[in-house]
Amino acid sequence: MVRPSQQLHAWREPPALLSAATVLLLRDGPDGFEVLMTRRSMTASFAPGAYVFPGGGIDPADAASHDLATRRPTQSSQHLTEAIAAIRESFEELGLLLARHPDGRWADAADIAAMDRKAPFAEQCRARGLKLAAEGVFVLAHWQTDRDLPRRFDVPFLAARMPEHQTPDADEHEQFEPVWVRPADALERHRAGQFFIIYPTIRTLERLQAYRTVDHVLQACAVNEAPLWHSCPRAGWLAGKEQRYMEHEAPFGELELVCPDGQLLHHLDWQTSHPVALLKNVQRLTAPNPGFMTGPGTNSYVVGDPDTGYIVIDPGPDDPEHLERLWRAAGGDVRQIVCTHSHPDHSPGALPLQALCARHAAQRGGHAPPILGLPSGPTSRRDSQFAPDRALAHGERLVLAPASGAAEGTHTLRVLHTPGHASNHLCLVLEEDGLLFSGDHILNGSTTVIDPPDGNMDAYLQSLDALSEACTAHAIRFILPAHGYVLGHAPDAIAQLKAHRLKREAKVAAAMAALPGGSHDDWVRLAYDDVPERLWPVAKRSLLAHVERVQSLAGSHG
Numbered sequence: 001m002v003r004p005s006q007q008l009h010a011w012r013e014p015p016a017l018l019s020a021a022t023v024l025l026l027r028d029g030p031d032g033f034e035v036l037m038t039r040r041s042m043t044a045s046f047a048p049g050a051y052v053f054p055g056g057g058i059d060p061a062d063a064a065s066h067d068l069a070t071r072r073p074t075q076s077s078q079h080l081t082e083a084i085a086a087i088r089e090s091f092e093e094l095g096l097l098l099a100r101h102p103d104g105r106w107a108d109a110a111d112i113a114a115m116d117r118k119a120p121f122a123e124q125c126r127a128r129g130l131k132l133a134a135e136g137v138f139v140l141a142h143w144q145t146d147r148d149l150p151r152r153f154d155v156p157f158l159a160a161r162m163p164e165h166q167t168p169d170a171d172e173h174e175q176f177e178p179v180w181v182r183p184a185d186a187l188e189r190h191r192a193g194q195f196f197i198i199y200p201t202i203r204t205l206e207r208l209q210a211y212r213t214v215d216h217v218l219q220a221c222a223v224n225e226a227p228l229w230h231s232c233p234r235a236g237w238l239a240g241k242e243q244r245y246m247e248h249e250a251p252f253g254e255l256e257l258v259c260p261d262g263q264l265l266h267h268l269d270w271q272t273s274h275p276v277a278l279l280k281n282v283q284r285l286t287a288p289n290p291g292f293m294t295g296p297g298t299n300s301y302v303v304g305d306p307d308t309g310y311i312v313i314d315p316g317p318d319d320p321e322h323l324e325r326l327w328r329a330a331g332g333d334v335r336q337i338v339c340t341h342s343h344p345d346h347s348p349g350a351l352p353l354q355a356l357c358a359r360h361a362a363q364r365g366g367h368a369p370p371i372l373g374l375p376s377g378p379t380s381r382r383d384s385q386f387a388p389d390r391a392l393a394h395g396e397r398l399v400l401a402p403a404s405g406a407a408e409g410t411h412t413l414r415v416l417h418t419p420g421h422a423s424n425h426l427c428l429v430l431e432e433d434g435l436l437f438s439g440d441h442i443l444n445g446s447t448t449v450i451d452p453p454d455g456n457m458d459a460y461l462q463s464l465d466a467l468s469e470a471c472t473a474h475a476i477r478f479i480l481p482a483h484g485y486v487l488g489h490a491p492d493a494i495a496q497l498k499a500h501r502l503k504r505e506a507k508v509a510a511a512m513a514a515l516p517g518g519s520h521d522d523w524v525r526l527a528y529d530d531v532p533e534r535l536w537p538v539a540k541r542s543l544l545a546h547v548e549r550v551q552s553l554a555g556s557h558g
Contacts, residue, residue, distance in 0.1 A: 008279060018152065037180075038170055053204075061122055086137060095167075096163065101129060106164065138158060141231070251485050252488060297483075312336075340427065397414050420463045423456070436480065440482050511524075
């Protein structure tokens with residue numbers, strides 16, 4: 001866990017969550033399934049004027065009405081309560097009644113007309129002998145309102161088929177203008193400014209586009225009786241505008257690190273003119289070398305504080321202005337320079353940064369900081385030659401300690417040798433704060449290239465396993481990559497990356513089996529058919545690494 005003393009902003013407790021339930025009523029239309037949406041009142045306290053799915057707060061009476069509902073054997077008591085709440089809200093807001101008579105007939109217009117939408121719901125259903133059709137209400141998703149908003153809800157998004165022979169009739173108090181709309185059409189109308197919808201509605205509609213029919217949606221929900229996704233979005237600033245992100249999106253982990261309580265304070269724009277503070281003891285300065293292989297540029301990190309001095313991780317290319325900014329970010333007190341590996345976007349800046357520090361240190365009678373890392377191997381390319389002043393050992397600790405010797409002010413980087421992307425690749429763990437500086441071993445937004453002979457897929461996968469173990473040993477939660485934003489939930493990110501690599505390897509093996517006499521060009525077409533063709537030249541490098549591993553494994557089993 002990150003030490004509270006290193007957080008940039010004072011903690012602000014987010015507002016408490018209120019329990020609610022929302023239901024997506026679905027029907028099959030001639031051009032695909034449709035969902036029922038209504039417009040909220042312009043005076044509503046939450047999302048005024050927005051088109052939403054019907055729903056509302058969960059009442060104690062909903063939990064007390066289980067005997068009034070039919071349920072699936074696998075439907076939990078909590079999900080049953082949520083389904084009952086959704087059925088009740090659908091009746092109160094839209095005059096729709098997901099209930100059946102004892103003989104199995106759906107409630108009809110006569111039943112609805114005989115009931116008072118403002119009177120206690122459960123009592124009226126009991127009086128008419130109706131059973132709530134909760135067995136047909138499935139959990140689609142689970143949303144929590146963003147932490148920065150003044151009013152927050154904890155809301156299951158449920159899905160159910162619209163009863164036949166019923167017509168929505170808005171209460172004209174909370175809900176207006178019921179409309180059936182295909183998810184794609186709702187999104188298009190929203191983009192055109194004709195259909196205002198809020199963030200969780202947008203994201204839900206986007207995901208629904210993957211389904212063809214109502215049955216398709218409900219069957220997906222029924223598989224595990226669990227939400228298809230969970231989300232409590234986080235917000236940041238990008239290009240001067242407020243932007244929100246779900247857990248799987250690239251900026252989410254960075255927002256979680258910098259503003260764990262959800263305050264809307266962090267700017268996500270990539271720029272090279274000044275460092276971005278991620279914590280009090282961690283700054284990121286992105287080099288001005290954006291490109292196809294480097295993304296927004298190489299991230300150089302400055303770790304430490306004025307009391308301890310600083311370690312610079314990955315000074316990047318030999319760019320004088322970038323190196324000057326790194327020196328200034330460290331207040332001129334660079335104690336050590338560490339390169340995660342020898343590739344040309346990571347290590348060439350080390351010597352000129354050392355020389356810059358030496359010139360200033362000489363004026364004060366000080367010393368130039370040493371360059372640390374692992375020397376490039378004999379398999380490295382000509383543009384990736386690197387010779388540190390001292391080779392780091394696996395498990396070695398680099399300690400920045402204040403003059404007072406106070407443990408709270410100490411910053412310790414533990415070295416992990418992680419070959420795979422490069423034979424001399426290493427990662428660094430900031431032990432006190434559970435941070436992993438991953439170099440190019442783990443990136444945000446793409447997978448790293450494994451380029452033989454210096455790159456090796458088997459070594460890469462073994463290094464992922466070692467990093468997974470390090471996450472447990474050092475309580476690592478965040479990964480700070482050399483390209484892209486900070487990643488959160490480090491163990492999950494590593495597991496997903498390994499699963500992706502093994503899935504790709506299975507496709508490579510299948511391509512090799514299908515075309516045993518094929519070339520790498522033949523195999524890349526099959527194994528990377530889900531990747532744009534313009535990326536295949538780069539993909540072929542990792543394909544070769546997979547091929548080597550597949551052949552090696554086959555040989556060992558032969």
